[in-house]
Amino acid sequence: MHQRFVLVTGCSGGGKSTLIEELARRGHRTVEEPGRRIVREELAGEGSALPWIDLAAFARRAIRMAVADWRRAHGRPGDEGWIFFDRGVIDAASAFQVATGRRVLAPLARRYRYRPLVFLAPPWPEIHAGDAERRHGFAAATEEYERLANELPALGYETRLLPKAPVAERASFMLAALERG
Template sequence: MNRFVVISGCSGGGKSTLLAELERRGHAVIEEPGRRIVREELAGDGAALPWVDAAAFARRAVAMALADWETAARLEGWVFFDRGLVDAAAALEHATGEAVLEALGRAHRYRRQVFLTPPWPEIYVNDPERPHGFEAARAEYERLLEAYAALGYAVSILPKTSVAARADFVLETLAV
């Protein structure tokens, strides 16, 4: 869908903060599947936590991203995704070796223009939902950069600047 915009990239790179700003400006936002899954798993038995069972986590992320796609279709205007199906499929492929990225990534398209937050060690922090280190986040970023490019998306790397300036950059880029 041409109005479905993905904000992806490096963990701890400021995606969620940027999306909160876009939501504050009146745009629809779909929360990252991974964060929702981790919260649910931490409240439950924790069997599908990414650091416990990466494949189970990725399968849940794919299912949730597909459900998010359906939910977003009922929303008006720009819909900004904090990660999406490409991220989930890339995680599943990385965890299991199953070749799912191409099929899933081509069947459910987002706007061709995607935005990636680059590795930014100065703002990277761990939290209970993100216990992995910066190098793991950087490796994930590299996989996502490859995945989006391989699927024909035009990737814009977000500048390392204020949240407001990043939001302006996204909206100005989409206006072109």
């Protein structure tokens, strides 16, 4: 049931992956961000489906990977507990729309639902850093955050802003919010 599927999204470089790692350390099931997996694979194979080379190809691939992640998690009905997704179908479809102008977000978001409460990592310049897998700057990350923050409510999601706090506090904040319903 998608009610167990908790989406963590928001600003690139906002601490999402570190938060997902903390939740995994606490024993929760987690799904790594599709974009990072794709970038690693493309760089290892000298591919071109990279967001700084071909955003449309990258986003298309991210949609396929995020859908496969969602289906894999959905195919385990006996599992209990939360499954935390570091980004997902919505992020990939939003990027694809930006790259191509094709309206795919709403239909994909209707088909691949997450829990109605989505957690957003806000822009946080003090922790934002680029690396080999994240080459865009803070301005682009903030623009992405603002786009997602506007799109999610239009897709029927309630968003909760993650506090700018140490990762253990962020994880506890999320878990408490989920337990309250």
